[in-house]
Amino acid sequence: MMSDIDVMSVNSIRALAADTVQKANSGHPGLPLGAAPMAYELWAKFMKHNPKNPKWENRDRFILSGGHGSSLLYSLLHIFGYGDLSMDDMKNFRQWGSKTPGHPEYGHTVGVEATTGPLGAGMAMAVGMAMAEAHLAARFNKEGYPVVDHYTYVLGGDGCMMEGISYEAFSLAGTLKLGKLIVLYDSNKISIEGDTDIAFQEDVKKRFESFGFQTLVVEDGNDLEEIGKAIAEAKADTTRPTMITVRTKIGHGCPAKEGTASAHGEPLGVDNVRALKENLGLDPDKDFYIPQEVYDNAAKIAAENEKEEQKWNALFAEYCEKFPEMKELWNQMHDPNAAEILMDKDDFWAVEDKADATRNVSGKLINKIKNYLPSFIGGSADLAPSNKTNMAEMGDFSAKNYAGRNLHFGVRELAMAGIGNGMLLHGGLRPYVSTFFVFSDYVKPMARLSSLMGVPLTYVLTHDSIGVGEDGPTHEPIEQLAMLRSLPNFTVYRPADVKETAAAWYYAVISKNTPTALVLTRQNLPQLAGTSKEALKGGYIVDDSKKAVPDLILMASGSEVQLAIEAKKELEKDAVDVRVVSMPSMDVFEQQSAEYKESVLPKACRKRVAVEALSSFGWGKYVGLDGGYVTMDSFGASAPAAILFEKFGITKEHVIEVAKDIMK
Numbered sequence: 001m002m003s004d005i006d007v008m009s010v011n012s013i014r015a016l017a018a019d020t021v022q023k024a025n026s027g028h029p030g031l032p033l034g035a036a037p038m039a040y041e042l043w044a045k046f047m048k049h050n051p052k053n054p055k056w057e058n059r060d061r062f063i064l065s066g067g068h069g070s071s072l073l074y075s076l077l078h079i080f081g082y083g084d085l086s087m088d089d090m091k092n093f094r095q096w097g098s099k100t101p102g103h104p105e106y107g108h109t110v111g112v113e114a115t116t117g118p119l120g121a122g123m124a125m126a127v128g129m130a131m132a133e134a135h136l137a138a139r140f141n142k143e144g145y146p147v148v149d150h151y152t153y154v155l156g157g158d159g160c161m162m163e164g165i166s167y168e169a170f171s172l173a174g175t176l177k178l179g180k181l182i183v184l185y186d187s188n189k190i191s192i193e194g195d196t197d198i199a200f201q202e203d204v205k206k207r208f209e210s211f212g213f214q215t216l217v218v219e220d221g222n223d224l225e226e227i228g229k230a231i232a233e234a235k236a237d238t239t240r241p242t243m244i245t246v247r248t249k250i251g252h253g254c255p256a257k258e259g260t261a262s263a264h265g266e267p268l269g270v271d272n273v274r275a276l277k278e279n280l281g282l283d284p285d286k287d288f289y290i291p292q293e294v295y296d297n298a299a300k301i302a303a304e305n306e307k308e309e310q311k312w313n314a315l316f317a318e319y320c321e322k323f324p325e326m327k328e329l330w331n332q333m334h335d336p337n338a339a340e341i342l343m344d345k346d347d348f349w350a351v352e353d354k355a356d357a358t359r360n361v362s363g364k365l366i367n368k369i370k371n372y373l374p375s376f377i378g379g380s381a382d383l384a385p386s387n388k389t390n391m392a393e394m395g396d397f398s399a400k401n402y403a404g405r406n407l408h409f410g411v412r413e414l415a416m417a418g419i420g421n422g423m424l425l426h427g428g429l430r431p432y433v434s435t436f437f438v439f440s441d442y443v444k445p446m447a448r449l450s451s452l453m454g455v456p457l458t459y460v461l462t463h464d465s466i467g468v469g470e471d472g473p474t475h476e477p478i479e480q481l482a483m484l485r486s487l488p489n490f491t492v493y494r495p496a497d498v499k500e501t502a503a504a505w506y507y508a509v510i511s512k513n514t515p516t517a518l519v520l521t522r523q524n525l526p527q528l529a530g531t532s533k534e535a536l537k538g539g540y541i542v543d544d545s546k547k548a549v550p551d552l553i554l555m556a557s558g559s560e561v562q563l564a565i566e567a568k569k570e571l572e573k574d575a576v577d578v579r580v581v582s583m584p585s586m587d588v589f590e591q592q593s594a595e596y597k598e599s600v601l602p603k604a605c606r607k608r609v610a611v612e613a614l615s616s617f618g619w620g621k622y623v624g625l626d627g628g629y630v631t632m633d634s635f636g637a638s639a640p641a642a643i644l645f646e647k648f649g650i651t652k653e654h655v656i657e658v659a660k661d662i663m664k
Contacts, residue, residue, distance in 0.1 A: 002224045005297045010040045010224070011280040012294045013079065014253060017071035018276055019288050020093040020100070022267045027094060027102065030263035031069030031157060033276075034221060034248035035186045041227045042153060042184070043076055044301050046235070050309045051081045051302045054111050057334075057427065058150050058312050061129045063114050065122025065156030066186065067103040068265065073112065074100045079290060080298045083110030087288055106425065106453040114425055115453045118445055119156070120163030123183070124415045126154035127169040128422020130181035130241070131397070131407075135377065136333075136428050138402035140326060145319045147312075150180070151235065157186040158196050161204050165446075168415030170241075174212030175410075177399040179238035182231070183213075186221075188250040194261045208243040221248030253279050333375040333428050339509035341372055348372075348506075349533070351498045355524040358558070359462040361501040362520050363388025366432075369509060370394060370405065376509075377423070378432035378458070379407030381416050387434040387462045407431070413439050417446030417457070424455040430509060434460035437519055438468075438477040440484060450515035451489040458508040459517040464494065465613040465632075466648060467523040467559060472638030482617040484517050491587045494519040495535065496542075496561035497527045500584050503535035507588065521559050523641055528561060531582065538588025539600055543568055543580035549604045550579040552659055555622055556611040557583045560630075560650065564611050567655035576663060579605075586618065609659050613650045628658040 013036045021027035043049070048060045064073045071093060078085045085099060092098040099109050103117035113129075116122040130152040137148040160166055173181055185204065189196045205215045214237045216230045227246065234242035251263025254276040268276065274284040283289070320327035332338055342348045348368050370376050370391045377397070384390045384406070395404030409416040413435050420433040435443065440461055450457045468476045484492045491514050493504035501520070508516035530542030543565050545551070552571065554564035561582045568578040581600055583589060589597065601608075601622060608627035610619035616631035623629065636644060645651060 005293060006040070006044070006224055008291060009044070009079070009294045009297060010036050011282060012290050013040060013072065013075045014280060015277055015282050016075045016078070016090060016288065016290060018268055018273050020071045020074065020090050022270065022273050023091055024094040025267055027071060027267065028068040028265045029071070029268050030188075030190070030250035030265070031066050031186060032072035032075070033252045033254065033263070034188050034250050035069065035072060035155060035246075037222050037224055038184055038186070038227050038246050039072055039076060039155060041224045042231060043080065044298070045228055046231045047153065048150060048305060048308055050305045051111070052306055053309060054082060056309050056312075058148065060150045061113050061126070061152045061426070063116065063122040063126045063129070063152070063154045064104055065116055065120065065126070065154050065160045067116030067122065070100070070102065070104050073104055074109070077109070077111045079294060080302055085110065091288055114422070115449055118449070119159040120165040121418055121446065121449060122154055123156060123160055123166045124169035124418025124446070125422035125425060126152050126181060126183070127173045127178065127415070128419035129426045130173065130178040131176065131419065132423045132426035132429050133180055134176075134178060134402040135397060140330065142319070142323060142326070145315060145322075147316050147319050151182060152180060153182050153184065155184040155186060157188065158191055158200060161185065162200055165414045165418060168412035169419060170208065170211050170213070172410060172412060172415065172419070173241050175399070177212065177239055178241045181241035182234045183241070183243040185243055185245045186248055187245050188248045190250045190259065190261055190264060192261060192264055205243070205245055212240060214240045214242040216242060216244045218244060218246045221246045222252070255279060329374060336512055337510075338375065339369075339373050339430070339506075342369065342506055342509070345372065349499070349502050351527055353527050355526050356498065357522055357524050358495050358497070358501045358520040359388045359522060361498050362460060362505065362518060363390070365502060365505045367392055369505065373430060373509065375428060375430040377405045377407060377429050378434070379409060380434040381409045381413045381439070382411045383435055384408075386436070387460055389432070389434045389460055409433070413442035414446060417443045417450070417459070420457045421446060421450055421453065421455055424457055425453070432458035432460055434462070436463045436475060437461040437480055438463070438475050440477070440480045440517070444483065447484070447490065447515060447517070448487060451487050454489065454513035455515065456508070456511040456513060457515045459515065460520070461517055462520045463522045464519045464558060465521070466636040466644040466650070467521055467613065467641045468636075469522075469641035469644060470638055473635040476636035477614065478632050478635060479615045479617065481519060481612075481614045485586055485618050489514050491516040491585060492519060493517065493585045494558040495584050496558055496582055497525055497531050499527075499531040499533070500535040500582065503533055504584060507536060519558065523559065525559050526562055528565065530565070530580070535582065535584050536588070537592055537596065538585040538590070539581055539583040541579060541600055542582045545577045545579040547577050549602050551577040551605070551607060552663060553579045553581055553601060553605050553608045554611060554655065554659070555581045555583050555608060555619075558612070560611040560613055563650070563652050563655055566652045567659065570652070570656050571659055576659070583622075607662050609655065609662065611655055613645070626662060628662045630655050630658050
């Protein structure tokens with residue numbers, strides 16, 4: 001039965017959400033008004049969460065995938081007492097410096113589990129969180145000690161279901177039988193342009209059935225009892241993920257806006273907010289008002305949840321005493337500094353003096369890292385044999401073996417990156433994801449979220465240039481390196497050999513708040529005499545000039561560093577004093593001191609050439625007005641790699657030609 005306090009709580013959440021949007025004169029009231037009952041029922045009756053400890057390891061996770069409905073999430077966080085999210089913060093919705101930004105931001109507002117806004121992204125991250133829970137449970141749980149045992153809930157609407165990332169992520173979730181993943185589908189049949197029938201007439205329930213989900217329907221989105229029954233039924237089936245379709249009305253309770261597209265993304269209007277409150281039985285003269293009974297009820301629920309954490313703490317303490325080796329493993333897997341051990345491991349930095357592709361080198365390093373970093377887990381979008389990302393003897397993560405550390409994402413690059421983000425957000429794991437570099441175009445929206453959230457996901461991106469060869473221009477990246485380099489808080493490494501690849505991997509796995517892309521070759525590269533751990537500075541001298549200020553600086557990354565070194569030898573025969581600088585990571589180089597950057601690229605030397613088999617875009621700040629480029633500013637072609645490098649001028653001879661030209 002729906003109690004008076006439950007109805008009062010739901011309607012108070014609706015009114016608060018509407019007030020926040022109205023005061024800001026900006027936002028989306030439609031979703032909060034329609035979805036408030038399901039969100040409240042979940043948070044109050046089913047979700048295991050402790051506002052006093054928002055980072056409790058065994059809490060249930062809740063992701064609002066329809067991030068535009070953020071005023072709903074903030075209202076819940078405020079009422080349940082998360083952090084210090086005050087009523088003043090609610091009044092400051094969408095304003096400068098606010099704890100209540102327009103879309104939820106991870107790390108910015110206490111209790112927000114993921115940054116959402118791009119529709120469908122939260123769905124993929126929820127799948128990642130559910131995968132993380134399943135993996136950690138498989139590795140840690142012992143009979144009588146379910147120390148990892150929680151659910152992942154995600155709420156989104158028609159827009160999330162239209163986005164392709166949802167298809168990708170939920171197809172995998174069904175295949176993996178992630179029984180602790182529960183999707184709440186706010187089905188109101190309205191999007192910005194009007195009735196969804198104009199562009200979206202599929203049977204979403206049948207689609208989820210085909211994925212292997214349990215599918216449930218609540219016909220009345222205001223019926224808390226029916227919503228509760230559906231959630232209970234979803235939790236009871238741990239062999240399949242569940243999708244609950246909840247039929248709602250967008251803008252519920254606002255007579256002039258209910259069920260209309262205009263309720264979606266604009267304030268209701270002062271008069272309509274009053275009408276909403278009157279319709280819900282609330283005082284229309286009270287803005288930003290929550291009855292004390294609502295606060296008291298939420299505090300009572302929170303206190304019960306706090307007891308749940310205390311029970312878990314006692315269970316975990318007993319577990320650690322009984323299984324000290326598991327306690328040690330737990331601590332290691334949750335230690336953000338665990339990977340720093342690699343700096344002193346000689347085998348990690350060892351160099352075999354033979355030509356090798358950096359993708360192969362990376363594969364060998366992955367199989368070294370796995371031995372030192374038990375949280376290390378990852379895989380590829382159906383390209384592991386080419387990306388060299390498989391970890392030997394670590395097993396495959398599957399519905400039959402959640403303990404496996406090799407992930408198989410299928411051909412789902414976008415969802416793969418979102419899932420990787422979700423696994424990192426969950427905690428306890430250090431994932432990597434992988435595909436061909438050219439398909440970073442598919443990955444980019446979720447890579448951007450990695451950057452924005454500050455989660456250090458590693459992207460292994462192989463087949464890095466026209467060196468791909470016969471596959472042709474569709475598979476040969478050109479502009480992708482510039483694209484990734486342009487991302488704020490995102491590190492790109494394009495290593496030249498074994499030593500630089502080891503440095504790139506080390507940088508990636510010790511990173512705390514920045515994702516890293518490793519951009520790797522298909523073709524073999526020689527081991528260079530001048531490379532070293534100095535690659536950890538992003539740019540450094542690999543073959544120096546005789547003079548402190550050289551006549552010419554050749555700058556290169558990856559496979560082209562070798563070309564620059566070979567060109568230097570020829571130019572020196574003509575009495576040109578040349579410095580060769582390897583630039584595996586512009587991002588990291590820019591973080592160095594002004595003095596260090598000057599020591600590598602002295603301003604007094606204006607004759608500089610950038611050498612890279614990718615777009616010239618981004619090199620200008622180092623090349624300057626007097627420099628030159630040996631780069632790719634067209635698409636590639638289909639032919640053997642050696643022919644392509646010759647035809648497109650990525651050769652020692654062309655480097656020398658450009659260098660001599662700018663020396664005139």
